[in-house]
Amino acid sequence: MYGRTAALRDFSLTVRRGEFLTILGPSGSGKTTALMILAGFEAPSSGDILIAQKSVAAVPPFRRDQGIVFQSYALFPHLTVRQNLEFPLEMRGMKANDRLAKVDRTLEQVHLKEFGSRMPSQLSGGQQQRVALARALIADSPVLLLDEPLGALDRNLREQMQSEIKQLHREFGKTTIFVTHDQEEALTLSDRIVVMRAGRIEQVDAPEALYDRPISRFVANFLGEANILSQDGSDTFKGGAPAGKVAMIRPERITIRSFAFPSVDLEKRQSVMGHVEEMIYAGPLRKYHVRVGDEVLVVREHVASGQLIFQLGDRVQLSWLRSDVRFLAE
Numbered sequence: 572m573y574g575r576t577a578a579l580r581d582f583s584l585t586v587r588r589g590e591f592l593t594i595l596g597p598s599g600s601g602k603t604t605a606l607m608i609l610a611g612f613e614a615p616s617s618g619d620i621l622i623a624q625k626s627v628a629a630v631p632p633f634r635r636d637q638g639i640v641f642q643s644y645a646l647f648p649h650l651t652v653r654q655n656l657e658f659p660l661e662m663r664g665m666k667a668n669d670r671l672a673k674v675d676r677t678l679e680q681v682h683l684k685e686f687g688s689r690m691p692s693q694l695s696g697g698q699q700q701r702v703a704l705a706r707a708l709i710a711d712s713p714v715l716l717l718d719e720p721l722g723a724l725d726r727n728l729r730e731q732m733q734s735e736i737k738q739l740h741r742e743f744g745k746t747t748i749f750v751t752h753d754q755e756e757a758l759t760l761s762d763r764i765v766v767m768r769a770g771r772i773e774q775v776d777a778p779e780a781l782y783d784r785p786i787s788r789f790v791a792n793f794l795g796e797a798n799i800l801s802q803d804g805s806d807t808f809k810g811g812a813p814a815g816k817v818a819m820i821r822p823e824r825i826t827i828r829s830f831a832f833p834s835v836d837l838e839k840r841q842s843v844m845g846h847v848e849e850m851i852y853a854g855p856l857r858k859y860h861v862r863v864g865d866e867v868l869v870v871r872e873h874v875a876s877g878q879l880i881f882q883l884g885d886r887v888q889l890s891w892l893r894s895d896v897r898f899l900a901e
């Protein structure tokens with residue numbers, strides 16, 4: 572509780588040893604709050620935190636063996652980059668020579684070799700963020716808590732850091748709790764993903780299961796693109812959803828064909844006719860927006876040789892396997 576705001580409700584989660592767990596959710600959904608409670612910087616108004624079956628609710632954060640990246644970086648402003656990184660090592664009583672080598676190695680890992688003697692105020696946001704990440708990694712704690720640790724980086728650097736983090740995890744198997752609002756990042760990095768919605772856990776699952784079998788419209792929309800088959804009237808279009816549920820089909824599960832040469836395997840497939848309203852070319856992918864009555868369905872197709880390319884206004888048939896339709900809570 573922050574004053575009278577409950578930032579988190581019914582939050583119950585078991586993290587497995589060595590697991591890479593990502594907390595994913597929109598801004599304000601309680602991700603940072605959850606992480607701060609796990610780290611011991613915020614106290615829950617009720618409930619407990621156990622590590623290896625022992626309650627740590629009363630253990631202050633600095634006595635816990637954890638590496639942490641705060642969303643705000645929280646570097647020591649009066650220490651150089653090097654000193655920021657040495658600090659956790661000094662706390663552990665590591666000898667000066669060993670510290671030197673370790674700091675060098677870690678600076679290299681986050682591509683900041685030349686920045687050791689700068690003050691945090693002399694660094695860009697992305698550079699500060701990498702120092703924060705380095706500081707969390709350097710102490711070799713068995714638990715890593717990372718709050719949007721790559722949020723300030725451009726795409727290339729972000730991807731490099733992602734594989735760095737992934738590789739470290741593979742190598743050392745530290746229990747890692749990673750907060751992000753970037754769905755792609757969550758899908759590529761995690762063993763399991765926790766999807767947060769307004770202070771509650773909406774769904775917890777492995778990436779592929781979560782993407783393929785979201786329980787609700789919220790999860791389906793948050794993780795990738797989702798076509799909701801909701802038009803009234805034709806049964807086909809509703810996808811045969813039971814009462815209180817909506818039918819959803821992912822854009823890449825839809826096949827697009829010219830209406831003159833439609834797919835006819837209608838035992839296994841459902842189909843609708845429409846016309847192309849927009850075509851977006853995105854390198855390896857082509858995306859079509861197809862108007863079907865009052866709705867627009869998104870179709871995603873991998874570009875391949877010999878493929879028919881549809882133009883605006885073309886009449887097309889969309890079809891998909893009935894078994895690819897998912898029924899979700901509204």
Ligand SMILES: Nc1ncnc2c1ncn2[C@@H]1O[C@H](COP(=O)(O)OP(=O)(O)OP(=O)(O)O)[C@@H](O)[C@H]1O
Nearest residue numbers: 573576578596597598599600601602603604605752
């Ligand atoms: N110190 C605070 N005092 C009052 N309310 C707070 C405080 N910190 C967070 N909140 C509220 O708690 C809710 C959850 O915030 P939290 O920071 O956990 O969200 P988040 O998922 O990390 O969001 P973001 O993606 O923007 O970082 C929000 O509604 C926020 O306004």
Ligand SMILES: [Mg+2]
Nearest residue numbers: 602603604642
């Ligand atoms: Mg946050």
